[in-house]
Each structure stands twice: as C-alpha cells, then as structure tokens.
Amino acid sequence: MTVSRVVTKKGRVAPKTVAKVSRVIEELGYVPDLNAGGLSSRNSGFVAVLVPSIDNSNFAQQARGITDALTKNGLQILLGSTDFSIEREETVLGTMLRRRPDGVILTGGNHTEGSRRMLENAGIPVVETWDLPRQPIDHVVGFSNIAIAQAMVDHLHERGYRHIGFIGSSSASDTRGADRERGFSEALRKHALDDSRVIRLGAPPIPVEQGGEAIVEMLRRWPDTDAVMFVSDRTAFGAMQECLRRGWPVPERVAIAGFGNFDMARNCHPRITTTSIDCYEMGRFAAERIISAGTQLADGVSVEPEIIMIPYRILARQTT
Amino acid sequence: MTVSRVVTKKGRVAPKTVAKVSRVIEELGYVPDLNAGGLSSRNSGFVAVLVPSIDNSNFAQQARGITDALTKNGLQILLGSTDFSIEREETVLGTMLRRRPDGVILTGGNHTEGSRRMLENAGIPVVETWDLPRQPIDHVVGFSNIAIAQAMVDHLHERGYRHIGFIGSSSASDTRGADRERGFSEALRKHALDDSRVIRLGAPPIPVEQGGEAIVEMLRRWPDTDAVMFVSDRTAFGAMQECLRRGWPVPERVAIAGFGNFDMARNCHPRITTTSIDCYEMGRFAAERIISAGTQLADGVSVEPEIIMIPYRILARQTT
DNA sequence: CCACATTAAGTTAACGTTAACATCACAGCT
DNA sequence: AGCTGTGATGTTAACGTTAACTTAATGTGG
Structure with missing residues (x-):
C-alpha cells in the first residue's frame, strides 16, 4: 500500500520512505500495472x-x-x-x-x-x-459544416463569381460532406444563383486524382462554370494540378476553393483558398x-x- | 467460467448453453472486461x-x-x-x-x-x-536508408545530372535522415562527384515552406546545381512550388527528387520523382x-x- | 454390467492493484 | 498522566477475469 501511495503520489508518505521505495523500484525495475490499478480503482x-x-x-x-x-x-x-x-x-x-x-x-x-x-x-x-x-x-x-460552406459561397460571391459548382462525396454516412453540400446550395439560392452544378464522387477518403477528373467533367458539362468549391483540400488540390497540366489558368479560367487547410493547399502554387478550423x-x-x-x-x-x-x-x- | 468460455470461444460448451448464455449477454448488455481478462491470463x-x-x-x-x-x-x-x-x-x-x-x-x-x-x-x-x-x-x-539514397543518386546520375545537392535535416536523433545524407555522399563519391552541396534544416518534422527557402539558398550558394535530393517529399514539394513561383522550370533549371511517395508529390504538376516503400x-x-x-x-x-x-x-x- | 474415456460444467485461487478502514507512534494539550 | 489529534503505515477485501483442477453426466467397448 505504501508503494502504491509512492507511485501514484496520492496520500502522505514520509520523505525518507519515499526515497527508500523509489530506490527499490529503481533497483528492481518495477513497472506498475495500470490495468490492474484500473480494475481496482474502477x-x-x-x-x-x-x-x-x-x-x-x-x-x-x-x-x-x-x-x-x-x-x-x-x-x-x-x-x-x-x-x-x-x-x-x-x-x-x-x-x-x-x-x-x-x-x-x-x-x-x-x-x-x-x-x-x-x-x-x-x-x-x-x-x-x-x-x-x-x-x-x-x-x-x-x-457547423453548413455555415462554413455558406461562408465560402459568400466569399466566392463577393469575389464576383456567379457560376459556382460543388464537387463533393456521395456516401450516405458522410453527413459532414452532405452538410457542406447543403450549405453550398442554401447559400447559392440565397444569392439567387443556380445550385445544380454538383458532382458527387464516391465515399471518403476520395483519392486526390479524382479531384482532377471531376473538375474536367464539371467544365465539360457546365463550360461557363467560373468557380468550384470542393468538399476537401485534397480533391481541390488534385483539381488545381489538373488545371495546371491542361494549361487552364487558376483562378482566371476557374476559381478553386477547398476545405481543411492542408499542407498541400497552403504551400502549392497558386495557394488554394480554403477554410480553416483549429483541429x-x-x-x-x-x-x-x-x-x-x-x-x-x-x-x-x-x-x-x-x-x-x-x-x-x-x-x-x-x-x- | 462457462460464460468466459462462451465469450472467448475457448474450450467446449454445449450448443444450447452457448445460446442461453448469448441471450442473457444480449439482454444484460454485458461487455466483457479485457483489462481484467488480461490481468488473469497474463x-x-x-x-x-x-x-x-x-x-x-x-x-x-x-x-x-x-x-x-x-x-x-x-x-x-x-x-x-x-x-x-x-x-x-x-x-x-x-x-x-x-x-x-x-x-x-x-x-x-x-x-x-x-x-x-x-x-x-x-x-x-x-x-x-x-x-x-x-x-x-x-x-x-x-x-536501408543509405541504399535507398544511393539508388536515388544513381538515378540522377543516369539522367545526366552532375551537380547534385542534398537538403536534409540536422537533428542528432534523426538517424534515418542522416543515413540518407550518408547514402547521398557515398554515391556521389562513387561517381567521383562533389558531395559538399548539403543544406541541413532543423529537426523533423521540417515545415513544407522550408523546402522552398532551402532550394533558393542552395541555388544562391551553388548556382550551377542541376539537381537536388530532399530528405522528404514534403520539403521537395515546398521547393518545387517555390520554383514555380519564381518561374524556374523544373527539371530544366533544377531537378528535384523527394522521399516517401506522399500524395502531394504524386499528384502535383510536374509530378515529383521520389522513392516508395510500402509502409x-x-x-x-x-x-x-x-x-x-x-x-x-x-x-x-x-x-x-x-x-x-x-x-x-x-x-x-x-x-x- | 462394469471399467474407462469423453464431454460439460463447476470450484478455487490467483492476477496486481487500490478503497476503506485499522493500527500505531508520537506530539501537544490540559 | 491521560486524552486527543494527526501523520505514517499496515490489513483486508474487493475489482472481473481465467488457469488449473475437480466433479458430474454421458457414452463405449469388452
């Protein structure tokens, strides 16, 4: 019991007893068993x-x-x-x-x-x-994933973009992704803009490459799209690199916004507009x-x- | 004990007893305690x-x-x-x-x-x-981190690069980074090339941005450098983006090689040469x-x- | 029909710790 | 001296499980 008190530092033990116990612990290489301790102390x-x-x-x-x-x-x-x-x-x-x-x-x-x-x-x-x-x-x-997506739409709107698309996920259990899409739609309708430009990739984690494929598809189906919001920085990054590859200037041909402030989005060229929460x-x-x-x-x-x-x-x- | 046998599926229990125990477990919402089990079974x-x-x-x-x-x-x-x-x-x-x-x-x-x-x-x-x-x-x-770095130098040499630098880490405890630097030096000496172009950033994890600063420094100190190996894809990525920003063509002005096959290196434009191990x-x-x-x-x-x-x-x- | 094997279930005592209580020594006070 | 309080340490019984052993019940072959 005295050893327990020394180890857990709970309860009073005379200083010289502490010293003695500590020395023996050191000598023996004793390692307290937290599982047993937890069993006892609940x-x-x-x-x-x-x-x-x-x-x-x-x-x-x-x-x-x-x-x-x-x-x-x-x-x-x-x-x-x-x-x-x-x-x-x-x-x-x-x-x-x-x-x-x-x-x-x-x-x-x-x-x-x-x-x-x-x-x-x-x-x-x-x-x-x-x-x-x-x-x-x-x-x-x-x-609120809804509010954050709305804020991003507001930002795009403020910058003058009017034909905004969303590239997100399509999993039933990804409610956070679905909320971001919902925020996107609600904000667009608030600004009296068309909210039909949506492409849903599969369930997360969505591979980076798919962001590239998706933005190509988006601009093929709705060529006048001037900005695209992504459910994640990873897909946004993939999209932007694909634009670079095809020589599409960003943001002149199409603006890109991500989510999450990942390393790759912060450091690439051009740097990707995104949302940041302190995880x-x-x-x-x-x-x-x-x-x-x-x-x-x-x-x-x-x-x-x-x-x-x-x-x-x-x-x-x-x-x- | 019979319950234990049912739960752990060790030892024989009559099928109808298993059924009965399982039903009661379900009814009670019983959750076995693995800590206690571990204490007993060691x-x-x-x-x-x-x-x-x-x-x-x-x-x-x-x-x-x-x-x-x-x-x-x-x-x-x-x-x-x-x-x-x-x-x-x-x-x-x-x-x-x-x-x-x-x-x-x-x-x-x-x-x-x-x-x-x-x-x-x-x-x-x-x-x-x-x-x-x-x-x-x-x-x-x-x-072997040494061998892998040597292989990368061999690759660069094969591609015709002769003025190769290394941007790594400087922590005493980062022996893996040190080994990669060692592989770099040994391979360069094997090819009778100069191995003095080394910049050591701090202890890992090295921020992506520092890759950019480091390559600028490298090309300032040794302007004829035609290729740079990095201790990690993260720094390589930071360096490449900085090159893009400054309008230095990669690999024409300087070739870049990373380590680790990270998402960002695989998907950026141009795609970064790197090493891959199946983690x-x-x-x-x-x-x-x-x-x-x-x-x-x-x-x-x-x-x-x-x-x-x-x-x-x-x-x-x-x-x- | 009995000896013996096999299968199923039960009993006991750990595992290493701590909560709660008990004891002991001693100082301070009347 | 006797009482009380306090600080230090000791004792006991749990915590929830399983290893190892025991007992009971059920076959099986001669």
Whole structure:
C-alpha cells in the first residue's frame, strides 16, 4: 500500500520512505500495472477516440490535441479509425468499450443505434466533434459544416463569381460532406444563383486524382462554370494540378476553393483558398471536456451536456 | 467460467448453453472486461506502437497495416508518437509498458539506453521498423536508408545530372535522415562527384515552406546545381512550388527528387520523382512478427530474431 | 454390467492493484 | 498522566477475469 501511495503520489508518505521505495523500484525495475490499478480503482485511465481516418492531417492534429491534454492529466488515448463508416464505428467502439474507457470522443453526429445504445449503457462522458448534431449524445465540441460552406459561397460571391459548382462525396454516412453540400446550395439560392452544378464522387477518403477528373467533367458539362468549391483540400488540390497540366489558368479560367487547410493547399502554387478550423484545439477541448465531466461524475455532481463551438476562418488565397 | 468460455470461444460448451448464455449477454448488455481478462491470463491483448509522428502519411499507413493485422488476431493497438525524439520515445514507452503490452513496434534503430533496458526487462517481442539497426533489439522489419539514397543518386546520375545537392535535416536523433545524407555522399563519391552541396534544416518534422527557402539558398550558394535530393517529399514539394513561383522550370533549371511517395508529390504538376516503400506492408509484417513471436513464446519455443527487408522503388517522374 | 474415456460444467485461487478502514507512534494539550 | 489529534503505515477485501483442477453426466467397448 505504501508503494502504491509512492507511485501514484496520492496520500502522505514520509520523505525518507519515499526515497527508500523509489530506490527499490529503481533497483528492481518495477513497472506498475495500470490495468490492474484500473480494475481496482474502477477507472482505466483510457479515453477512446474514434476518427474516420488516421491518415488525414486534420484528424491526426485532432488526435495530437487530445493526446496532449490527456497526457497532462495522466490519461492515455485509445485510438481507432472507422474508415468513414458508422457501421465500422460501431464495431470499433464495441471493441474499445471492453477496455472500460473513462470517456469516448467521436467524430461527427451520425451514429448507429447500436453505438448510441452501447454508449448509453457505458455511462461515461461522450464528446462528439466535427459537427453540431441535432440530437447530441452528450457533449459536443464542433462547428457547423453548413455555415462554413455558406461562408465560402459568400466569399466566392463577393469575389464576383456567379457560376459556382460543388464537387463533393456521395456516401450516405458522410453527413459532414452532405452538410457542406447543403450549405453550398442554401447559400447559392440565397444569392439567387443556380445550385445544380454538383458532382458527387464516391465515399471518403476520395483519392486526390479524382479531384482532377471531376473538375474536367464539371467544365465539360457546365463550360461557363467560373468557380468550384470542393468538399476537401485534397480533391481541390488534385483539381488545381489538373488545371495546371491542361494549361487552364487558376483562378482566371476557374476559381478553386477547398476545405481543411492542408499542407498541400497552403504551400502549392497558386495557394488554394480554403477554410480553416483549429483541429488541435478541437481535440484539446474535447479531451478537457471528458476530463472535467469525469471528475464531476466522480464527485457525484450531475454533469450538464455542453456544446462548444470551434471558430472557423475562410482563408482567401490565390485560387479565388 | 462457462460464460468466459462462451465469450472467448475457448474450450467446449454445449450448443444450447452457448445460446442461453448469448441471450442473457444480449439482454444484460454485458461487455466483457479485457483489462481484467488480461490481468488473469497474463497477456493484455495490446501491442504498443511508437511512431515519430502520427501526422505523417507514411507512419499513418504503417499504423493502418499494424492495426489490420492485429485486429485479425484479436489484438489492439496502443499508439504513441515520439515527436522524432528518442528521449520522448523513452517517456512514452515507459507509459505504455504500464499497460503490459504483448509486444512493441518501434520506429528506427536508434534508442536511449533507458528504452533498451526497459524493453529487455519487459521480456516481450520487439520489432524495429524503418531502418536496419547495427545492433537490433530483437526483430527488424525495415530497409536501408543509405541504399535507398544511393539508388536515388544513381538515378540522377543516369539522367545526366552532375551537380547534385542534398537538403536534409540536422537533428542528432534523426538517424534515418542522416543515413540518407550518408547514402547521398557515398554515391556521389562513387561517381567521383562533389558531395559538399548539403543544406541541413532543423529537426523533423521540417515545415513544407522550408523546402522552398532551402532550394533558393542552395541555388544562391551553388548556382550551377542541376539537381537536388530532399530528405522528404514534403520539403521537395515546398521547393518545387517555390520554383514555380519564381518561374524556374523544373527539371530544366533544377531537378528535384523527394522521399516517401506522399500524395502531394504524386499528384502535383510536374509530378515529383521520389522513392516508395510500402509502409502498410511494413506495418503488417511487423505486427505479424509480433504475433508469431508471441505464440512461439507462449509455446515455450525460443524465438530467433528475424530481419525482414522491405523492398523500395525509385519512382522516376517528371521532376528529374 | 462394469471399467474407462469423453464431454460439460463447476470450484478455487490467483492476477496486481487500490478503497476503506485499522493500527500505531508520537506530539501537544490540559 | 491521560486524552486527543494527526501523520505514517499496515490489513483486508474487493475489482472481473481465467488457469488449473475437480466433479458430474454421458457414452463405449469388452
């Protein structure tokens, strides 16, 4: 028990006992077993994090923000990817809940019935990110994909573009992509413009190359298109490079706008106009929400679900 | 005990008992506790994976390969990033070992004394990736960064370039980057060419922009440079975009070669010549090595450390 | 019909830790 | 001296599972 107190730094131990225990720990190479500790203390020290894909700078940065906040509080991240599918999300979530996480951070507001039920039963804080769900499970740290797309249309409109197209995704479970398309349509109608120029590629992650193919198709079907919004910087980048290849000047022949402020969009020539949200901060806030909800729960205080809005910015650059 | 047998599918249970137990599990929403299970059975079901950065397509793909192989075998990944520092690696490794992983997958062959000692004491299979260490800890699934850089120099030489520079990193702990620089020098000397055109940027991850600044500096200091090799596609991409911005034709004014076959290098215009290794496969092999070593260990068979070489390819594209 | 194998299910004692409570030594006070 | 409070350490019983063993029930061959 004294060793436990020394290791966890909880409770009082005489300084010289601390020294003695520390020395023996060092000598023996003793490594405390957090799984056993969690079993006894009924909190595992894990926070489960589910992202659509780990191979995506935005989600990776979010994961970093989460990790940093958790580490500071002695917690560990349990990371899983759902491949942009809510069915896979349910499977992965099921696996993760076997580790008795102290909280769960999800991406998006669209989940299977099964996932919602499991989370209900688990009785732990949940944070949904990247979205503003109509029926939040618990806490939310996100932003409106509709509003952000509308803001981008406003930007294009302001720059004088009037024949604007959208190249997005077509997966039923990609509600974030669908929301961006919805924001696109609503904003165009607000400006009394035609919102029919839409091409839907497959389910995310959409390969970069397809952005190139899609803009060619767009300009073939609607040759007077003067600006195209993309669901992601990756496709926007693919499109712009294809324009370069074909000698179509950007933005003179067609303006291009992306989403997500990826490295490639920020650094290419010309630099791609895009939207930026601080994914690292979103992760950090989400983790902090889990932590504070967790301590409140431990103190027997009832926790009010909270909705935290992450600000977004339109980064007007050279392609518009 | 019967429930345990049903859940783990180990040992024989009468079919109708299985049905009954399954029904009750469903009814109760029972979720088995893998931490407790691991405590009892003395294997946690975790494999610890340490990568320099999660926000890097190559490492993310490796992690995917690992996850896929582990999932197939009922194991879970415990992912941590070291920020390209072996000191941080030691810290993170220490934290992870508290979860009693059944194996560890590391990046690179350069580790602190502390890390090596901890791994020794842990007595679990270890796989080093991304390198061919002189003194492997245990298993290796990697490739020679020296050889790959030499192959790239050979490619440039074959294309007729004779004034070749290298833009790399300068961190002491980035031995993979240092190896690539070494391969560069050795190959140039083999061809009786000058190997002094080297610019070392800071510690990885090197921002994309610095690639641009570095190539400007390179051509200022050594104006007759006709080709530049980069330690990574990211910096190569930054350099190429800067050339575009300045109206320097690539590869006519200067040829550019990267490393890693990133999305941005593959899809930009002109497409960047680079090297490619299959990170997903490297991850998969590493995980499979952990698994087979683990089962051998459980059967009391002594495990011979194995070295698996991952093939690399030079992708000759438009920038050379 | 019995000895013996096989299959199914149950019992016990760990695994390594911590919550909760108990004890002990000693200082400070009346 | 006796009482009280406090700080330091010790004891016990859990946490949820599984390894290893035991028991019970059911066949099977001579």
